[in-house]
Amino acid sequence: MAGAEISVRGLEKSFGQLKAVDDLSLDIPSGEFLALLGPSGSGKSTVLMMLAGFEVPTGGAITIDGRDCTRMPPQKRNIGMVFQHYSLFPHLSVLDNVAFPLKMRGEAKAARRRRAAEALEVVRLEGYGDRMPSQLSGGQRQRVALARAIVYQPRLLLMDEPLSALDKNLREEMQLEIKRLHSELGVTVVFVTHDQGEALTMADRVAILRGGKIQQISPARELYERPANLFSAGFIGEMNMIPAQWDGSGLVLAQGDRLAPPDTALIGTAPTGAATLAIRPERLRVTAPDAPGALAATLEEVVYAGAGTLLIARLADGTEIRARIPSAGLPRLSEGERIGLAFDPDALLVYGEAAA
Amino acid sequence: MSLSSFMQPDGRNLSKAGITLLMAPFFMLIGIAFLYPLISLLSISVTEPELGFQNYERILDTPVYGKVLLRTLWIALLVSILSLFLAFPVAMAMVSSGGAMAVFITACILLPFWSSVLVRTAAWAVLLQRNGIVNDLLQAIGIIDAPVRLLYTQGAVVVAMTHVLMPFMVLPIYGALRNIPQDYGRAAAICGAGPLRGFIEVTLPLAMPGVLGGFILVFLTALGYFITPALLGSPQEMMIATLISQQLREFLDWPFAAALVGVLTLFVTAITLVFSRVFRFDRMLGGQV
C-alpha cells in the first residue's frame, strides 16, 4: 500500500495577532518520511495539528491524495497519529486501545481483535494485549500508540514529538523501530521534533521552520553540508561563523587573510560587500600558525572529550572559532598557544548578507 | 442524541454553537427557576402597593424591624466567630495527624455535614429541653439549682447553628493549611521561630485565604438561615428569615416580605462581590465533597 501524497498551499494560522504559520507551502510525495524541525514556537506543531484536522487554518489549503482536507474533521481524514504523551486510553486494555480505530470504522469484533493482535506483533508487543496501559513501560506504551496509529493501515502517519518522553537509549531504539516500520509499510510519515539528531537520523527530508515559515527543506545530508541560510546553518549542528567582506572573487577576513573559495562554496548569489564565512568545526585541522592557507588563532581552551577534542580559539579580530579534532595523534597543546587552523576548500560556505 | 454535528473539529475546543447548545439547558434552568423568580420578587418590593421605596423605608423606620436586622447580623457574626474557634484547631489536627486519626476526624466532621439539618435541629431541641441532658449536666456540676429555659432562646439558635455550619469552616481552612509545605514550618524553626512564633508569623498568614473564605461562607449562610431559628428560636427574637416567613405566611404581606428578601439578597451579594477574591467556591469544600 502506497503512502499518501500531500500538498500544502499558502497555509496560514493566526492566533489573534500572532501568526503561528505564515504562507507555508509544501509538497510531500507518497511514502516520504518528512521531519518538521524547529525551535519551540516555530509553528511546527501547528502545521501538524492542521494536517491532523485539530486546528482549522485561517488561510491556504491542504490536499491529501488530491482531496481537499482543509476543513475536514479529523475523524474523516483516515490519518494515523502518535501523540507526544502517547494518549493511550487509560480505561481500555492494550488490545482495546489498538482496536479502537477499527471499532470506529465498524469492523466486527473478531476481525478487530485479530487485526489489533497483528498490529501488536508488528511493534513487537505480541501477548501484551490484555494488559492495561499503566502496566507498561514508557517504551512499550510508545509501541502501543504506534500500533494504534497503524492498525487500520492509514496512508499518512503523523507523529508529534513521539520520542521526547523517552530516555536516550530507548529513544535511539525507537528511532530505528519507526524507520523500519516506515520502510515496511510504505506509509507517508510527517514527524515533528525539536531534536535535530532525530530529524537527521530518521527523515528522508527535513523541513526547518522558524516563525511559521520554512527556512529550508532538503535531504538530511544536504541540510547539514549546505544549509540554505545562516539560521539553518546555526540550527543544525555546530558552525563557525566568521564575518568577512566578499569582493566578487575572494573573501577578506577582518584579520587580513584573503581566501578564494571555490564557486560551489557560494550559497545563492552573493553580492559584493559584507558576508559570512561558515565552516563546521570538524572540518578544521591544527597546523603551525604560519602554515599557508591556515587561519592563525590564539588557543583559549582545550576540552578533551574522548574520541574528539574541542579547541576553542580566537582570531585576531576577536571572533571565536571552534575546532573538533580527533584526539588520536593530536599534539599536546596548551592554552594561550598560537595555532593555525587549516581546512579543505570544499569545507567553506559563503553567505551574502541576503542569506542571513 | 447526536451532538457531534454541532461541533467543529477545531482542536480540543468546541465551536461556539456546540458550547451554546451544551450550556443552553443550564441557562434555561437558571433563568426560569432562579433569575426570573428572584427579579420578579424584587420588582414587587418596589412596585407594590405603589411605585417607590416605601417598603424599604418601612424596614428602616420601624424600630422592631431594625432590631431584627441588627440581631441577625449579630447572631451570624457570633456563629462565624464561634465556628472559627472550633474549626481552626480541628483543621490543624486534620493536617498534622497521619493516617487513621486524620480519617477519623474527617469522618466526624463530615458525617453531620451529610446528615439532615432537621435531624440535627431536633437533636438540639431534645438536648436543650427543660428536662434535657444539658440542664441535667448543668445541675450536676452545680452551675444552676433548677432547670432553666434553654430552648427557644437566642443561645439555642447560636449553639445549634454553630453546630450545623462549623463543617463549612473546617473544610476551607483544612484546604489552606494542607497546601502549606511542611518545609515552611521547618524553615521558620531554623530561622529561630518557636512553635508559637512560627504559627503566628508563617502558618496563620498563609492560612488566611481559607479562614476568610470559610468565615464569609458561614457568615453569609447564617444571615439567611431559616430552619434553626424557626424551630429553636424565640418568636419574640426573630431573625430576618423567620421575619420573612412570618410576613408571608401570617400577614400575606408580599411586597414587604419581598423588600426583606431584597435587603438580605443585596447585602449578601455586596459582601460576596467585595470578597470575591477570597470567596472561591472551588476552595470551599477543601478539595473534598
Next chain:
Amino acid sequence: MSNRPTPGRLLLMAYVYLVLIFVLAPIVVILPMAFSEPDYLTFPPEGFTFDWFGAFFGNSRWMAASVFSLKIAVLTSVVTVVVGTMATYALMRGAGRLGTLFQGLLIAPIVVPHIALAVALYLFFRQTGLSGTVTGYVMAHAIIAMPFVVFTVAAALSSVDATLEDAAMSCGASRFDAFRLVTLPLILPNVLSGGLFAFILSFDEPVISFFLAGIRDKTLPRMMFDNIEQNLTPVIPAIAVLLTGISIFVLVSAAILRRMAQSRSMPAKEA
C-alpha cells in the same frame, strides 16, 4: 509529625476531642431514642421498641411523603448530572465569555440565601401552578445542587488529558463518540458521586420544601419540620436512624467510586 507528642500537641488534641464531642453528641443522643417506648423524647431512652419505625412505615402520610421526596431526589440528581455535565464539558472545552457567565450564575444560588430563593419560587410557582409539583421541586433542587455537581465533574474533567479525545478523533471517532467512549468512562465515578450528592441535597432540603409544599403533597423534610414544631415524637429519631444509614451508605459508595476512579488508571489485576 514527631513521635513524642509535645505539650502543645496534647493540648491541641484535647481541644479537638472536645470539639468532636460537640459535633457528635446530638447525633449520638438522638439515634437511640428511636427505640424508646414513651411517645416523647427522653434521654436515656426508656424501654426498647421498634414501634416508631412501625409508626413511620405504617403511616400512609409519612410513606407518601417519603415516596414523593424520593421521586424528587432521583429526578433532581438525574437532571443535575445531565445538565451539569453538559455545561461543565462545554466550560472545559473553550467556553470563553459564556463560561464566565456560567460560573457567575452557577455560584449565585450558593450566595443567595435559600430563604430568598424559596420565597421567590413560592411566588413564581403560585403564578404558574407549579406549587407542590414534582417539576417545581426538581427545578428548585437542581439549582441548589448544580454547583456541587459541576465542581465534582469539573475536577474530574481537568484531570483527564484532553489529548485523549484528540487521539480518539484521530482514530476516527466523532466528537460525541470521543466523549462517550473515552472521556465519559474516565469521569463516570465523579459524575455518579456528584449525582449522589445531588440526591442527598434534594432529599434533605428543608427550606424550599417548607415554602413550596402544597396542601396534599408534602416532602419528607416538610413532614419532619411539622412534627418537630408541633409535638416531636420518636418518629423523628427513627427517621434519623434511617437517614443516617442512607448517608453512611452513600458516603461509603462515594468513597468506593472514588477508589474505582483511581484504580482505573492503576494496574488492573492480571487475568
